[in-house]
Amino acid sequence: MLLKDLIKRIEVLKIVGNLDIEIKKMVYDSRQVEEGSLFICIEGFKDDGHDYINKAIQNGAVAIVVEKELETYPDGITVVEVADSRETMAYLAAAFFNDPLEKLDLIGVTGTNGKTTTTYIIKSILDNTGRATGLIGSIKNIIGEKTLPATRTTPESMDLYGLFAEMLENRLSHAVMEVSSHALDLKRVEGMDFKVAIFTNISQDHLDFHQSFDEYLLAKSKLFQQLGPGGFAVVNIDDPRSEQIIAAAKGEILTYAIKKEADFQARDIKINSRGVSFTVEGKYNFSLNMKLTGLFNVYNALAAIACGYALGLSPEEVKSGLEKVNGVAGRFEIVDEGQDFTVIVDFAHTPDGLENVLQTALELAKGKIHIVFGCGGDRDKGKRPEMGRIAAEYGDYLVLTSDNPRSEDPIAIIKDIEQGLEKSTTPYEVILDRREAIFYAIEKAGPGDMVLIFGKGHETYQIFKDKTISFDDRQVAREAIRERFAGDMG
Numbered sequence: 001m002l003l004k005d006l007i008k009r010i011e012v013l014k015i016v017g018n019l020d021i022e023i024k025k026m027v028y029d030s031r032q033v034e035e036g037s038l039f040i041c042i043e044g045f046k047d048d049g050h051d052y053i054n055k056a057i058q059n060g061a062v063a064i065v066v067e068k069e070l071e072t073y074p075d076g077i078t079v080v081e082v083a084d085s086r087e088t089m090a091y092l093a094a095a096f097f098n099d100p101l102e103k104l105d106l107i108g109v110t111g112t113n114g115k116t117t118t119t120y121i122i123k124s125i126l127d128n129t130g131r132a133t134g135l136i137g138s139i140k141n142i143i144g145e146k147t148l149p150a151t152r153t154t155p156e157s158m159d160l161y162g163l164f165a166e167m168l169e170n171r172l173s174h175a176v177m178e179v180s181s182h183a184l185d186l187k188r189v190e191g192m193d194f195k196v197a198i199f200t201n202i203s204q205d206h207l208d209f210h211q212s213f214d215e216y217l218l219a220k221s222k223l224f225q226q227l228g229p230g231g232f233a234v235v236n237i238d239d240p241r242s243e244q245i246i247a248a249a250k251g252e253i254l255t256y257a258i259k260k261e262a263d264f265q266a267r268d269i270k271i272n273s274r275g276v277s278f279t280v281e282g283k284y285n286f287s288l289n290m291k292l293t294g295l296f297n298v299y300n301a302l303a304a305i306a307c308g309y310a311l312g313l314s315p316e317e318v319k320s321g322l323e324k325v326n327g328v329a330g331r332f333e334i335v336d337e338g339q340d341f342t343v344i345v346d347f348a349h350t351p352d353g354l355e356n357v358l359q360t361a362l363e364l365a366k367g368k369i370h371i372v373f374g375c376g377g378d379r380d381k382g383k384r385p386e387m388g389r390i391a392a393e394y395g396d397y398l399v400l401t402s403d404n405p406r407s408e409d410p411i412a413i414i415k416d417i418e419q420g421l422e423k424s425t426t427p428y429e430v431i432l433d434r435r436e437a438i439f440y441a442i443e444k445a446g447p448g449d450m451v452l453i454f455g456k457g458h459e460t461y462q463i464f465k466d467k468t469i470s471f472d473d474r475q476v477a478r479e480a481i482r483e484r485f486a487g488d489m490g
Contacts, residue, residue, distance in 0.1 A: 003038070003063055006095050007080060010088050014069075017078030021062050026096050028089060028158055035060035040092070040158070041067065042085045049085070065092070090157035090190035100164035101192060107176040107307060108189070110223050111200025111236075113353040114300045115153075115178040117292070118200060120328045121304040122176045125321030129313060134167040136160070136177035139329055139458045144170040154183030157190060174311075181219040193228030196310045197249070198303050201239045203352030217241055227251035232310035234303055237262055254283075254310060256302035258295070264306045266298050273342075273364050280305060284315045291326055294360035330457025332357060335474055337481040341367070341445040345473045347457025349376060349403070351386040354454060358394035367448035368396035370441045373455050374417070374434070377408030377463075381416055388420025395452075397444065398428035401437035403455040404463040434462060435476050442480040453477060 004019035024036030030052035033039055039056035041049030041064065050068050057064075063078040067085040082088040094101070107122060109115045119137050126133040135142040138153040143166050154177065155163070167175055179197075183189055202217055224233050224245055231251035235242050238257045246253055255262040258269070262282060269278040275291045278298055290301060301322055308318035327333065335343040344361070348354045354373070361369055371391050375384045391398050400417055402410045410432050421428065431437040441451050453473045456462070462471035 001096060003078060003080075006038070006092055009095060010082060010091050012080055012082060014081035015078070016073045016081075017063070017076075019078065021078060023063065023096070026089075026092060026158060028156060030056040030059060030061075033059035033061050035062075037061045038063045038065065038092075040065040040085055040089045042089065042156075043067075065089070084187070086157070086187045087190050090187060090192075093158045093161035094191060097161040097165040100161065100168045103168055104164055104172065105174045105195040105311070106192060107174065107196045107198070107311075108179040108194045108223050108226075109176065109198040109200065109303070110179045110181070110184070110220050111198075112203045112350055113348075113356065114200035114296060114303070115180075116347070117297065117328050117331050118198060118300045118303045119176045119178055121300060121322060121325050122307050124325045125304060125308050125313065125318055126174050126176075126311070128321035128324060129317045131174055131311075132170075132172045133174040133176055134163070134170075134172045136163060136175065138178055143167050144172065146170075152182075153178050153180040154188050157188050160188065160192075179223050181216055184222040185219045189223070189226065192226060194223065194226050194231060195228060196232045196234060196307050197223045197227055197251070198234040198307060199224070199236055199239070199242065199245045200299065200303060201236055201352065202241050203350055217244060221245055221248035224249035224251075232307075234306040234310065236299060236303065238299075252310075254306045256299070256306050258298060258302075264302050264309070266302055269295065269298055271295065271360065271363055283309055284318065286315050286319050288319055288322060290322060292332075293364070294332055294357065296356040296360070297332075330459070330474070332360070333457075333474060335477045335481070337478055337485070339481050339485065340447040341449040341451065343442065343445075343451045343453070343477050343481065345453045345457060345477060347459075348454050351383050351390055354387055355390045355394070357452070357454070358390065361450055361452055362394055365448075365450040367446060367450065369394060370397045370399070370445055370449060370451045371395040372399045372401060372437050372441045372451065372453045374401045374403035374405075374410075375413050376403045376455070377406035377410075377413055379406075384413065384416035385420035388417040389424070390420075392421050392424035392426040392428075395426060397441075398426060399437045399441045400428060400430045401434045402432050402462070403434075404459075405465070406463050407465050434471065434473075438473065438476050439480040439483070442477065443484055451477075 023038045026038045028040045033056045039061040065080045109118045123133045123135045141148040227250045233249035234254045237255045238259045256264040258266050264282045266278045277289045279287045330347045333345045348357050445451050456473050460472045
C-alpha cells in the first residue's frame with residue numbers, strides 16, 4: 001500500500017519527504033523493521049521509539065511516524081508528524097490490514113476479575129453454534145486450530161489488527177477479547193467498534209498506573225463508548241460502580257446479577273466441588289449445570305449468557321455451549337495426584353479476586369485451608385495489606401512468598417502484606433522461595449485439607465530484578481505431592 005493512501009484517514013501535522021512510496025510492513029519495534037517498513041515511534045514505559053529512529057532506518061525503514069518534532073530530518077526518509085502516535089497507529093493498522101472489523105463481530109470484556117473465564121465461556125458458546133470465534137486474552141490467543149502466546153492482556157493496536165486479519169483468513173466470524181484498563185488508556189483499541197461490551201466488576205488494582213480508583217473506573221468505562229451501531233452493553237449491576245458504566249454506554253443495556261433483579265438473574269444456586277447449578281430467569285429462562293464451580297463463575301456465566309442473547313442466540317444454544325466448558329488454565333484449577341487433600345491453583349491477584357475464590361473454598365473445604373500467596377512487584381502497593389487481611393480472615397494457615405517481585409525487594413513486598421496481618425491471630429510463615437513455600441504447604445496439609453496457591457495461575461515463569469526463570473505453580477505442586485507420597489511410602 002502506498003503511504004499516501006495509508007495516511008488518508010489520519011490527521012497529519014507535518015510531512016517531510018515523498019508519499020508515493022510502497023509500505024510493505026508496519027512496525028512499532030525497531031527490531032522488527034525490514035526493508036520497506038513504516039516505523040511508528042511510540043513512547044513506552046521504559047523506551048521511547050523516537051530514540052530508535054536511526055536503528056530503524058539502518059534496518060530498512062522507508063518512512064517514520066513521529067509525535068515529536070525532529071531536530072534533523074534523515075535524507076531520503078519520509079517523516080510524518082502527528083499529535084498522538086498511539087492513536088494514529090490504530091487507524092493506520094486498520095487501513096493497512098483492510099479493515100477486518102467490518103466483517104468480524106467484536107466482543108470486549110473488561111473488569112478487574114473474571115475477564116479470562118468469561119471470554120472462554122463466550123467462545124465455547126459461539127463455537128458450539130458453528131460461529132467460529134477467535135480469542136485474544138491474557139493466557140493465549142486462539143485463531144481456529146492455531147494457538148499463539150500472549151505477551152500482554154490486550155496487544156497493541158498493530159498486533160490486534162494483524163490477529164483480526166488472520167481470523168478473517170481463517171473464516172472466523174467473531175472475536176472475543178479481554179480489554180484491560182491499560183489498553184483503553186493507551187489507545188490500543190482506538191477506533192474499534194464493539195458489537196458487545198461486557199463489564200464484569202471493579203475493585204482495587206493497577207493504581208500504580210491509574211493513580212486513583214476513579215481514574216481506573218474511567219478507563220474501564222471508555223470501552224462502553226466504543227459500541228458500534230446496534231451494540232450492547234452487558235453490565236453486572238450487583239457491582240456498586242455499575243451505574244457509572246451504564247451512564248457511559250452508548251448502546252442498548254443488558255443487565256445481569258445474582259442479588260438484584262436483572263435481565264439475566266441467577267436463582268437456586270448450588271455449588272459443589274464438581275461444578276455449579278442454577279436457574280436463569282429474565283429474558284432467558286432455563287436451568288443449567290456447569291462444570292465450573294464457585295459463585296464468581298456464576299457471574300461469569302451470566303455475562304456470557306447475556307452476550308449470547310445480544311448476538312441473537314437461542315436459550316438452547318447458550319445452555320449447550322455453557323455446559324461444555326471444562327475449565328480455564330490457572331483459574332480454580334485442581335491439581336490431583338490422588339492425594340487425600342485438595343490443591344488448587346488460581347490467578348487471583350487482587351483483594352476482590354482473592355476473597356471471591358476463598359468464599360468458594362470455605363464452602364467446599366472439609367478441613368483446614370492453607371494459603372500460599374505473595375504480591376507482584378512494581379504494581380499497586382496499596383492492595384498488599386488488604387490481601388493479607390483477607391487471606392488471614394479465611395485461611396487457617398498462611399505461607400507468604402514471592403510472586404513476581406520484578407525490580408522490588410521481595411522482603412519489602414512481604415512486609416507490606418504483613419501490615420494487613422497485625423490484628424490477626426492466623427499463624428503464618430514467610431518463605432521467600434516460591435518452590436519451597438509450595439512444598440512446605442503441601443507437606444503440612446492433612447486429610448480433607450485444602451491448599452490454595454494464589455497469584456500466578458497459568459503463568460509459566462517468575463520475574464526477578466535480574467532474571468526471569470521458568471516456574472509453573474501447577475507443575476511444582478504436582479512435584480511436591482509426588483515427593484510427599486514417595487516419602488510416605490518409604
